[in-house]
Amino acid sequence: MAVTIRDVAEHAGVSVATASRVLTGSRNVSPVLAQRVNDAARALGYRHNAVASALRRGRTNTVGMIVPEIENPFFPAIVEAVERRLQGSGRDLFLCDAQQDVAIERHRARALANRQVDGLIIVPVSSTASRATLVEVTERTPVVQVDRYVQEYPADWVGVDDQHGISLAVEHVMALGATRVAFVSAALESSSAQARHAGFERMIERNGLPHDTPRLLGTFRAEWGRAAAIELLAHPPMPDAVVCGNDEIAVGVLGEFRRKRVRVPEDVLVTGFDDIRFAQLADPPLTTVRQPGDQLAAECIRLLDARMADRDTPIQRVAIAPSLVIRESTGGSS
Amino acid sequence: MAVTIRDVAEHAGVSVATASRVLTGSRNVSPVLAQRVNDAARALGYRHNAVASALRRGRTNTVGMIVPEIENPFFPAIVEAVERRLQGSGRDLFLCDAQQDVAIERHRARALANRQVDGLIIVPVSSTASRATLVEVTERTPVVQVDRYVQEYPADWVGVDDQHGISLAVEHVMALGATRVAFVSAALESSSAQARHAGFERMIERNGLPHDTPRLLGTFRAEWGRAAAIELLAHPPMPDAVVCGNDEIAVGVLGEFRRKRVRVPEDVLVTGFDDIRFAQLADPPLTTVRQPGDQLAAECIRLLDARMADRDTPIQRVAIAPSLVIRESTGGSS
DNA sequence: CGCCCGTGGGTAAACGTTTACCCCTTACCG
DNA sequence: CGGTAAGGGGTAAACGTTTACCCACGGGCG
Numbered sequence: 001m002a003v004t005i006r007d008v009a010e011h012a013g014v015s016v017a018t019a020s021r022v023l024t025g026s027r028n029v030s031p032v033l034a035q036r037v038n039d040a041a042r043a044l045g046y047r048h049n050a051v052a053s054a055l056r057r058g059r060t061n062t063v064g065m066i067v068p069e070i071e072n073p074f075f076p077a078i079v080e081a082v083e084r085r086l087q088g089s090g091r092d093l094f095l096c097d098a099q100q101d102v103a104i105e106r107h108r109a110r111a112l113a114n115r116q117v118d119g120l121i122i123v124p125v126s127s128t129a130s131r132a133t134l135v136e137v138t139e140r141t142p143v144v145q146v147d148r149y150v151q152e153y154p155a156d157w158v159g160v161d162d163q164h165g166i167s168l169a170v171e172h173v174m175a176l177g178a179t180r181v182a183f184v185s186a187a188l189e190s191s192s193a194q195a196r197h198a199g200f201e202r203m204i205e206r207n208g209l210p211h212d213t214p215r216l217l218g219t220f221r222a223e224w225g226r227a228a229a230i231e232l233l234a235h236p237p238m239p240d241a242v243v244c245g246n247d248e249i250a251v252g253v254l255g256e257f258r259r260k261r262v263r264v265p266e267d268v269l270v271t272g273f274d275d276i277r278f279a280q281l282a283d284p285p286l287t288t289v290r291q292p293g294d295q296l297a298a299e300c301i302r303l304l305d306a307r308m309a310d311r312d313t314p315i316q317r318v319a320i321a322p323s324l325v326i327r328e329s330t331g332g333s334s
Numbered sequence: 335m336a337v338t339i340r341d342v343a344e345h346a347g348v349s350v351a352t353a354s355r356v357l358t359g360s361r362n363v364s365p366v367l368a369q370r371v372n373d374a375a376r377a378l379g380y381r382h383n384a385v386a387s388a389l390r391r392g393r394t395n396t397v398g399m400i401v402p403e404i405e406n407p408f409f410p411a412i413v414e415a416v417e418r419r420l421q422g423s424g425r426d427l428f429l430c431d432a433q434q435d436v437a438i439e440r441h442r443a444r445a446l447a448n449r450q451v452d453g454l455i456i457v458p459v460s461s462t463a464s465r466a467t468l469v470e471v472t473e474r475t476p477v478v479q480v481d482r483y484v485q486e487y488p489a490d491w492v493g494v495d496d497q498h499g500i501s502l503a504v505e506h507v508m509a510l511g512a513t514r515v516a517f518v519s520a521a522l523e524s525s526s527a528q529a530r531h532a533g534f535e536r537m538i539e540r541n542g543l544p545h546d547t548p549r550l551l552g553t554f555r556a557e558w559g560r561a562a563a564i565e566l567l568a569h570p571p572m573p574d575a576v577v578c579g580n581d582e583i584a585v586g587v588l589g590e591f592r593r594k595r596v597r598v599p600e601d602v603l604v605t606g607f608d609d610i611r612f613a614q615l616a617d618p619p620l621t622t623v624r625q626p627g628d629q630l631a632a633e634c635i636r637l638l639d640a641r642m643a644d645r646d647t648p649i650q651r652v653a654i655a656p657s658l659v660i661r662e663s664t665g666g667s668s
Numbered sequence: 669c670g671c672c673c674g675t676g677g678g679t680a681a682a683c684g685t686t687t688a689c690c691c692c693t694t695a696c697c698g
Numbered sequence: 699c700g701g702t703a704a705g706g707g708g709t710a711a712a713c714g715t716t717t718a719c720c721c722a723c724g725g726g727c728g
Contacts, residue, residue: 024685051683053686054385055683056712080431093431095429104421110381114381222611278612351716360716361717382715386714387716389714
């Protein structure tokens with residue numbers, strides 16, 4: 001078996017209590033004994049058993065995070081930001097991928113909760129089907145939702161004001177003279193898809209733009225953007241602008257337009273959402289609604305810590321205003 | 335406190351042993367008692383405490399994975415594939431991001447090992463500086479390296495034959511008439527950067543191509559590709575082809591070339607490596623060396639399981655032959 | 669009828685830490 | 699000099715499961 005704290009104590013000629021106190025720094029120990037313990041630990045190659053520690057203390061110094069699909073580059077960006085935020089407090093982040101499947105999501109959430117993570121950060125797959133998982137896990141551990149949320153908010157949320165974000169995009173293309181504006185986004189499964197769609201419809205309504213432009217709802221993936229572009233081209237007249245639900249979709253749309261020799265921005269304007277790294281590398285570089293990842297992460301950790309400090313704090317929602325990043329896909333910076 | 339198996343047993347009127355046996359299915363229990371236990375568990379809202387279980391059993395049904403940086407889309411793709419492979423055996427995957435920092439990598443590796451993961455899959459940050467971490471963690475838990483490896487192989491490895499991959503790219507551009515071939519890749523920190531560089535030099539040598547073409551080594555990121563392209567343009571003559579160390583770099587190169595009105599493939603050929611999702615969405619779509627993610631993942635899990643079954647199995651290295659995917663950045667499919 | 673074996677149940681001892689509680693020594697103060 | 703407090707050390711009881719070991723019972727077989 002591996003070397004335990006008991007072996008260390010024995011080797012150092014002290015009690016396990018003293019060894020533990022030295023190793024965790026939980027109480028003052030005379031320097032001479034401390035030295036002996038540390039030497040013994042090093043000599044024996046002692047490794048802290050986090051499982052035993054977690055069982056006894058009920059805490060793990062670990063935060064869990066679940067994202068709907070790790071292949072969507074927006075999520076790694078958030079993960080990165082969260083990770084950096086967590087760095088300071090010495091906690092580890094364990095990440096799980098739900099693969100767009102609420103059953104897997106539930107499984108992962110339980111796995112993390114069963115491991116006694118001190119907190120859980122989750123981007124729920126579905127605004128409805130993920131709810132049960134959220135409710136279940138919320139009664140066991142502090143939870144913060146990021147980006148997406150679940151109906152009726154069983155837990156804190158931090159994200160961007162999606163409706164406002166989309167309205168920035170629509171206003172922008174309107175200002176450039178577009179009146180026929182199409183919308184390509186994901187099916188109304190997640191809260192962000194819903195909010196972005198609602199924001200779009202509200203802008204169309206409020207500004208008296210024509211209603212008969214296409215609304216194509218699929219997934220948040222480039223493949224769908226490509227398919228949607230084919231659809232748009234198949235049913236003239238072409239819109240003046242295509243507002244996309246995220247950057248991946250927009251990149252797919254751009255790719256298909258390029259292939260079909262539809263010129264962007266001359267023939268049609270295209271906008272995205274998120275401002276992923278590839279947005280500026282797209283051809284043409286993509287005008288998009290930027291999500292401030294660092295702020296989201298900071299807010300997220302703040303909420304998590306607050307809830308860890310007091311489980312009964314009222315549920316909070318933090319919506320951060322996104323900003324528009326203008327690039328060539330709508331004609332470039334003015 | 336939370337409800338324990340003791341509460342369940344009491345409520346069902348059986349011993350904890352029986353309750354445990356029902357809940358884990360470790361031994362036959364008469365149907366009537368089993369029913370009572372299950373009912374009690376449901377009624378009380380019993381949740382398995384994985385920490386206690388792990389402490390007692392020494393296993394966790396969990397696999398840990400560490401990638402150098404989650405923002406490089408190649409890694410999420412591998413993670414996805416591994417995750418799908420793991421699905422079948424009911425194990426959970428906990429992912430960690432090393433943020434390109436061997437200190438963080440070591441911290442994460444220890445965190446996972448301390449949590450008693452049953453195995454660890456790692457893409458080491460550095461071929462030299464990650465070695466100590468690998469050695470340390472290898473004596474505690476089965477480890478498989480993917481994609482990159484560490485000097486002298488303290489653990490199994492599965493990856494692609496990088497040298498061969500690069501030679502496919504070089505041969506391809508040579509076949510298209512290129513003689514002056516430049517190489518843009520990452521600093522020789524990781525094994526993949528080293529192998530790809532070595533493969534490139536070997537091809538130049540073997541085919542008697544001019545030696546005075548640029549070798550620009552930076553990072554595996556698009557920003558670097560962009561910077562390298564600027565460098566290439568600043569020092570004529572332009573090469574006939576630019577072979578890149580990965581797709582991200584290539585996308586950056588393409589972006590900068592487009593901005594400077596350098597035509598690809600007419601003026602210069604460009605190739606990548608990995609075949610990430612965006613490779614085909616780039617402008618022009620990118621000719622690249624494809625890494626077969628599913629095969630890598632399958633092989634990886636196979637190696638891990640083999641090592642879990644027998645810790646003393648000799649160390650294995652599995653190199654899979656990559657294939658060339660020809661797209662417009664070198665003139666398109668012939 | 670006696671023995672053996674298989675089945676299903678319980679008791680209690682682990683797993684490795686942390687920490688409540690207790691004790692002893694020493695120093696300080698009135 | 700007695701009393702008290704503080705500091706540093708040890709003992710042992712948790713934390714919640716799993717499982718080795720034991721026991722009782724019943725059926726089959728010689």
